[in-house]
Amino acid sequence: xMGYLSVSLQPRAVNVDLQTDATLxxxxxxxxxxxxxxxxTVHTKSTLPNFKQSEFSVVRQxxxxxxxxxxxxxxxxxxxxxxxxxxxxxxFDASREKLQKLGxxxxxxTKEEFTKMKQELEAEYLAIFKKTVAMHEVFLCRxxxxxxxxxxxxxxxxxxYNQDLSVRGKNKxxxxxxxxxxxxxxxxxxxxxxxxxxxxxxxxxxxxxxEYHNRVKDASAKSDRMIRSHKNAADDINRIASxxxxxxxxxxxxxxxxxxxxxxxxLFHLIPAQVKVExxxxxxxxxxxxxxxxARVAADEDLKLADLLKYYxxxxxxxxxLLYRRGRALVDYENANKALDKARAKNRDVLQAExxxxxxxxxxxxxxxxxxxxxxxxxxxxxxxxxxxxxELAELELKHAKGNLQLLQxxxxxxxxxx
Amino acid sequence: MADTARDPPPEQTDFQELxxxxxxxxxxxxxxxxxxxxxxAEDVSTNSNGPKQDSLFxxxxxxxxxxxxxxxxxxxxxxxxxxxxxxxxxxxPITPPTSVITPRIESLTVPVSLQIEEEEGGDSFDIHIAVSxxxxxxxxxxxxxxxxxxxxxxGTSLSVFKQGEFSVKxxxxxxxxxxxxxxxxxxxxxxxxPPAPEKSIVGMTKVKVGKEDQSSNEFxxxxxxxxxxxxxxxxxxxxxxxxxxVLQFLESSELPRAVSTQALSSxxxxxxxxxxxxxxxxxxxxxxxxxxxxxxxxxxxxxxxxQLRKLHASVESLxxxxxxxxxxxALFAKSAAMLGNSEDHTALSRALSQLAEVEEKxxxxxxxxxxxxxxxxxxxxxxxVRLITAVKGVFDHRMKTWQKWQDSQMLLQKKREAEAKLxxxxxxxxxxxxxxxxxxxxxxxxQGERDFEQISKTIRKEVSRFEKERVKxxxxxxxxxxxxxxxTQQQLIKYWEAFLxxxxxxx
Numbered sequence: 033x034m035g036y037l038s039v040s041l042q043p044r045a046v047n048v049d050l051q052t053d054a055t056l057x058x059x060x061x062x063x064x065x066x067x068x069x070x071x072x073t074v075h076t077k078s079t080l081p082n083f084k085q086s087e088f089s090v091v092r093q094x095x096x097x098x099x100x101x102x103x104x105x106x107x108x109x110x111x112x113x114x115x116x117x118x119x120x121x122x123x124f125d126a127s128r129e130k131l132q133k134l135g136x137x138x139x140x141x142t143k144e145e146f147t148k149m150k151q152e153l154e155a156e157y158l159a160i161f162k163k164t165v166a167m168h169e170v171f172l173c174r175x176x177x178x179x180x181x182x183x184x185x186x187x188x189x190x191x192x193y194n195q196d197l198s199v200r201g202k203n204k205x206x207x208x209x210x211x212x213x214x215x216x217x218x219x220x221x222x223x224x225x226x227x228x229x230x231x232x233x234x235x236x237x238x239x240x241x242x243e244y245h246n247r248v249k250d251a252s253a254k255s256d257r258m259i260r261s262h263k264n265a266a267d268d269i270n271r272i273a274s275x276x277x278x279x280x281x282x283x284x285x286x287x288x289x290x291x292x293x294x295x296x297x298x299l300f301h302l303i304p305a306q307v308k309v310e311x312x313x314x315x316x317x318x319x320x321x322x323x324x325x326x327a328r329v330a331a332d333e334d335l336k337l338a339d340l341l342k343y344y345x346x347x348x349x350x351x352x353x354l355l356y357r358r359g360r361a362l363v364d365y366e367n368a369n370k371a372l373d374k375a376r377a378k379n380r381d382v383l384q385a386e387x388x389x390x391x392x393x394x395x396x397x398x399x400x401x402x403x404x405x406x407x408x409x410x411x412x413x414x415x416x417x418x419x420x421x422x423x424e425l426a427e428l429e430l431k432h433a434k435g436n437l438q439l440l441q442x443x444x445x446x447x448x449x450x451x
Numbered sequence: 452m453a454d455t456a457r458d459p460p461p462e463q464t465d466f467q468e469l470x471x472x473x474x475x476x477x478x479x480x481x482x483x484x485x486x487x488x489x490x491x492a493e494d495v496s497t498n499s500n501g502p503k504q505d506s507l508f509x510x511x512x513x514x515x516x517x518x519x520x521x522x523x524x525x526x527x528x529x530x531x532x533x534x535x536x537x538x539x540x541x542x543x544p545i546t547p548p549t550s551v552i553t554p555r556i557e558s559l560t561v562p563v564s565l566q567i568e569e570e571e572g573g574d575s576f577d578i579h580i581a582v583s584x585x586x587x588x589x590x591x592x593x594x595x596x597x598x599x600x601x602x603x604x605x606g607t608s609l610s611v612f613k614q615g616e617f618s619v620k621x622x623x624x625x626x627x628x629x630x631x632x633x634x635x636x637x638x639x640x641x642x643x644x645p646p647a648p649e650k651s652i653v654g655m656t657k658v659k660v661g662k663e664d665q666s667s668n669e670f671x672x673x674x675x676x677x678x679x680x681x682x683x684x685x686x687x688x689x690x691x692x693x694x695x696x697v698l699q700f701l702e703s704s705e706l707p708r709a710v711s712t713q714a715l716s717s718x719x720x721x722x723x724x725x726x727x728x729x730x731x732x733x734x735x736x737x738x739x740x741x742x743x744x745x746x747x748x749x750x751x752x753x754x755x756x757x758q759l760r761k762l763h764a765s766v767e768s769l770x771x772x773x774x775x776x777x778x779x780x781a782l783f784a785k786s787a788a789m790l791g792n793s794e795d796h797t798a799l800s801r802a803l804s805q806l807a808e809v810e811e812k813x814x815x816x817x818x819x820x821x822x823x824x825x826x827x828x829x830x831x832x833x834x835x836v837r838l839i840t841a842v843k844g845v846f847d848h849r850m851k852t853w854q855k856w857q858d859s860q861m862l863l864q865k866k867r868e869a870e871a872k873l874x875x876x877x878x879x880x881x882x883x884x885x886x887x888x889x890x891x892x893x894x895x896x897x898q899g900e901r902d903f904e905q906i907s908k909t910i911r912k913e914v915s916r917f918e919k920e921r922v923k924x925x926x927x928x929x930x931x932x933x934x935x936x937x938x939t940q941q942q943l944i945k946y947w948e949a950f951l952x953x954x955x956x957x958x
Contacts, residue, residue, distance in 0.1 A: 240793070240795055243793045244790075244793050244794070247786070247789050247790040247792075247793050248790060250786045250789065250790075251783070251786040251787055251789075251790045253786075254779065254782045254783040254785075254786040255783050255786075257779045257782070257783070258776065258779040258780055258782075258783045260779075261772060261775045261776035261778075261779045261780075262776055264772040264775070264776075265769060265772040265773050265776055268765055268766075268768050268769035268772055269769060271765045272762060272765045272766060272769060275758060275761055275762040275765060276762070278758055279755070279758045279759070279762065411795075411796065414796075414799075415796050415798075415799050415957060415958075418799055418802075418803075418957065419799070419802075419954065419955075419957035419958075422802055422806065422950075422954035422957070423951065423954045423955055425954075426947045426950050426951040426954050427951065429943065429947045430944060430947045430948060430951070433940045433943040433944045433947065434940075434944060436936075436940045437937060437940040437941060437944065440933055440936050440937045440940065441937060443933060444930065444933050444934065444937065447926065447929065447930055447933070448930060
């Protein structure tokens, strides 16, 4: 049923505030959803001399984005930067399952119900699709906006090379290796975090980020639950409205019928999902009313906040990773110092110890310098993103509430005046 | 019997009013008021609470209720027995003498306050009954509900009741007793008697034990509003309003304990057995429906029943989910507040705390909305599901009446055949006996036919009244519901408008 879905997307207002300039502009201009993968068309406009053309497009899949992200993480030179978090894997499983179930249950429900549910599920699929495209685009934009990362060679290859990058997903062995690496890393992270930092700025950031990250995680989880409840209530209202419609058909040609259809109409409109009704057909009541209603899955406003929280969950994790790397470098530096002292005391391998100490010192200072700026930028970005999001949230809520209010009031005046 | 006073009922006008669908609130042509001045004396005299109706009602030839009172008088011998001067007898054949045991379980009594207002034109009067919160009287005798009846003074004195405003205490079992009396009197002649609220052993025990928690408060409130709706429906029915039992229920300060209403009594068991027997019988009666109207209506009610039940289930699920939503919103609010605390940018921190507050208020809104959903819709639908069961019961009674009529007709046929045979034998006394039996049977057959026609007519009237009432009911509930939604939206607007400047102030 949903074999192919192609969406043309305009440059969108992403929920992350970014400074884009003409020297390098990246966006995802098109996306195609096939059976089990999504193909993104990455479109680049650039005035930089590194590229052969000033404007070009390539097709990339999710694995290639992950490859790019991992190459950043593994690059020692970028240890002092917050690596933009990788986009989450496109996950249409739940949606596909529902569509399948719907197809199976087609015989058991009325044509109206079926069409309506199909429309809803398609809308849901579309929403998830749009979201995943947005996430991938944000990643690319962040990289393009970063003064150092944008010059990365892998990034340029990613943008320009119009053949398949032959990047395969990790096989089982590699996934297992990753798993162990993570375990070691988190244990180490605990050790490193325990070391008190002389620098107040970083010490403060450490405590702040830890707490912030946890709270964002909690808020994100709670907002998801809230959305689910909202959706359940919306489903119920949907069902109730259909029943009212059916009941009204039983009272044909009586005033009760019209009454109930008004109620239907109101309910459909007020479903916490955003419901658009194309036409007010109250004088001519017909089942077209159902078909003209397009329901989206959860309120736009809910999703915005939830998405923002999820994104900052990942970003704050990336910031924590930066701090970890710095902490690690600090520990290495301090260890190198100790080793140098020991070597000097024993007067053995002093030169070696000295070089090693120099290296560690240099690495640590480099990371510290860029980390400070990165963290400050992170805060600025965060504040701006939240501000934008909260303002939009409030404005959307107001728009909906005012619209609903108007609808309800006109309904009421019709009902009350109608005797 | 007083057949002479019977007027041909103007049934056509009634149905026109319904089918046109023009008028949501058609005023039945002065019908409810015009009670018969010719209320048979027997009824009035035997009832010590006798309503002084003569002065009230105009003598209206179009009086539909002439028949109603005819009905009453037709079976008045039975009526006398049923008038509640003495202990209320069970209608079921066996009156278990042991069932005088105080029903501990359902002795939650209800204050009911009744307000009678008469509209200007004297066309219809509104009785307002308010059921107030229950109070506990005594440790074991259970709680009493207060029943307050009020009358606003107006031009014509409405003297259905002795006083204008009064207050009585009633127990839950009294309500059930009233219902069972009314059901026995009126159901089998075709009146749709509003069903009483259901017993709930679990809920009751909780309240009795004295648990002062959310669920028992909810239970009390639920029961209170159910009782109020029940009484309002009962008194809205013009015939039931004049019923002496109803009047006594509303007026007299002491009511004899209703027996045979316990859930677990032998009378209860007997009722269940009877119900089962009825169900079996229903399946075996095959009626030749000559009247298409009945067939159509019956089908309609069947469908309505199914739809309403499904709708009711959905609304209950909605109430559940909204409560869940409210809980989750509260949790999110707390989480957002925490996030605001850890945020070190002051303006953003403040905005996040504001967001948390807004969400908390919204959670309260959801809670209130859930209550509205419940009390307005869910309960209404539940009532209607039960009402439709009563309507179906009335249709069933009609079938039974028809059956009785057919049976006696068949019996008559047999007796006639027997008599014909006897003609040829030389047994004069047997012949005479046969002739007598035939005469009796003929009377029965005629009676059966009349009963059947009567019940059919009554049902038509009742159904049309029911449909009008239903429209009124739904309309008023829908309006209330929409108004509650309006309120919610207005509140939402207020909250978000207060939040917006805070969000914009982040820099």
